[in-house]
Amino acid sequence: MSGFVHAEKPIRLERGEGVHLYGESGDEYLDCGASYACAPLGHTHSTVTEAIRGQLERLTFVQASYPVAARERANAALEAAAPEGLENVWLCNSGTEANEAALKFARSATGDSKIVATMQGFHGRTMGALATTWKNEYRDPYEPLIGDVEFVPYGDEAALADAVDDETAALILEPVQGEGGINRPPEGYLAAAREQTEQAGAALILDEVQTGMGRTGELWACEHEGVTPDVLTTAKGLANGLPAGAALCADWIAESHGSHNSTFSGGPVVSAAIDATLSTLVEEEMPAHAGNVGNYLETELRAAVGDDVREIRGMGLMVGIEVKCGANRVLRDLALDHSILALPAGRSVVRLLPPLVMDETDADRVVDALASVLGGES
Structure with missing residues (x-):
């Protein structure tokens, strides 16, 4: 019965640094929710x-x-x-x-x-x-x-x-x-x-x-x-x-x-x-940084996937994307195909809660991945 209250993910994580997490085999993942907003300064600061x-x-x-x-x-x-x-x-x-x-x-x-x-x-x-x-x-x-x-x-x-x-x-x-x-x-x-x-x-x-x-x-x-x-x-x-x-x-x-x-x-x-x-x-004025990168992320998401989703909403680096399909399918594809770990917020919202040290390069990776995953949805 060990861990019986959690639905275990198929990704075994070993260490983290900044916005990245690493599996046992060295696979790198971008943390957009695995830490549940608990690591604002990134992993192992x-x-x-x-x-x-x-x-x-x-x-x-x-x-x-x-x-x-x-x-x-x-x-x-x-x-x-x-x-x-x-x-x-x-x-x-x-x-x-x-x-x-x-x-x-x-x-x-x-x-x-x-x-x-x-x-x-x-x-x-x-x-x-x-x-x-x-x-x-x-x-x-x-x-x-x-x-x-x-x-x-x-x-x-x-x-x-x-x-x-x-x-x-x-x-x-x-x-x-x-x-x-x-x-x-x-x-x-x-x-x-x-x-x-x-x-x-x-x-x-x-x-x-x-x-x-x-x-x-x-x-x-x-x-x-x-x-x-x-x-x-x-x-x-x-x-x-x-x-x-x-x-x-x-x-x-x-x-x-x-x-x-x-x-x-x-x-x-x-x-x-x-x-x-x-x-x-x-x-280090991280709140202002989070606001700037969050605004950039939302702007780029609207341009890339705005027509493929119902709504994009949030504030700073707390972003929700209401998708037309189930959120869990999008999260699975992000994790397995693009090595990005995010969260649901209800059945239809993909929730992004990355460490506040995320930069625009990281944001671009998220946008490209979501465009790939959502581009074929109607």
């Missing part, structure tokens, strides 16, 4: 690797109630990088754990229980976060989940106004939906969400597990609209491949957080990786 190795040689682990320099540096890096007003950091191990904490913090701070979430949204697979995840296939086997969750159409301001009321503890949504199909909301939607939650005294939770760490062209996707939530959750790229997550909270949330903790919260080795990753992303 020297700065992160050195930080991890150095911390391993000093101290592997103590529980978070004991101050250690690595955790203090990670917290300071996150506080400095967070949108203004989110100066309280709780470190954890994954995106679903960050969202679980955010939901608990919001209920504790407001005294209310109702959670508003969006259709097509994905927030994790633990019981609380799962209750706010849209797809029945994820939720149904584990019912009953936590109650008092209401789903509204993503991008619909009127639906928000109807759903977010005086009994609402939190509204949770993604600035760009990832698993749901790389869906961008209409301009002004995040601002409307901010206004509705403030009027109701509810917390606005922005799930930046996938959109954060520079992927969309800003360090945080909410910065595109100048909206600051009450809680921002992040994970995937936070430690460049090590399991890490965080909830960044406003003072009024942190002051009433209730009892919550985790044994491995902010372990020294992971903290060292967080500090090195975030510092390097900021110093």
Whole structure:
């Protein structure tokens, strides 16, 4: 039963460097999704690797109630990088754990229980976060989940106004939906969400597990609209491949957080990786690079395959291609015929989440491969 929850891929990977992964026989693959947005600096980045190795040689682990320099540096890096007003950091191990904490913090701070979430949204697979995840296939086997969750159409301001009321503890949504199909909301939607939650005294939770760490062209996707939530959750790229997550909270949330903790919260080795990753992303201006290469990739894709697909959408290096055939067939052909590893986002969307160090030459390879795979589709 080993590994029974994963459908194993027919490609055995041995090592990685930058945007490339290598199989046991030396075959090279371009990573456009195998790392699930978890390696923004690319595989085996020297700065992160050195930080991890150095911390391993000093101290592997103590529980978070004991101050250690690595955790203090990670917290300071996150506080400095967070949108203004989110100066309280709780470190954890994954995106679903960050969202679980955010939901608990919001209920504790407001005294209310109702959670508003969006259709097509994905927030994790633990019981609380799962209750706010849209797809029945994820939720149904584990019912009953936590109650008092209401789903509204993503991008619909009127639906928000109807759903977010005086009994609402939190509204949770993604600035760009990832698993749901790389869906961008209409301009002004995040601002409307901010206004509705403030009027109701509810917390606005922005799930930046996938959109954060520079992927969309800003360090945080909410910065595109100048909206600051009450809680921002992040994970995937936070430690460049090590399991890490965080909830960044406003003072009024942190002051009433209730009892919550985790044994491995902010372990020294992971903290060292967080500090090195975030510092390097900021110093090397990787969000701007991701925005520029992402714009180039989308432009070239539209020119090459625009007539062969239903839609191309995204932001920065978070790109979705809605194909006319099944996404899995396209992904298979990309992997086996062109050595490009990508992801689905639903049945019909090919999702590209490469390391942010991708350059225009890498983007051209993706465009050429997709043109070859999709050119014959109708």
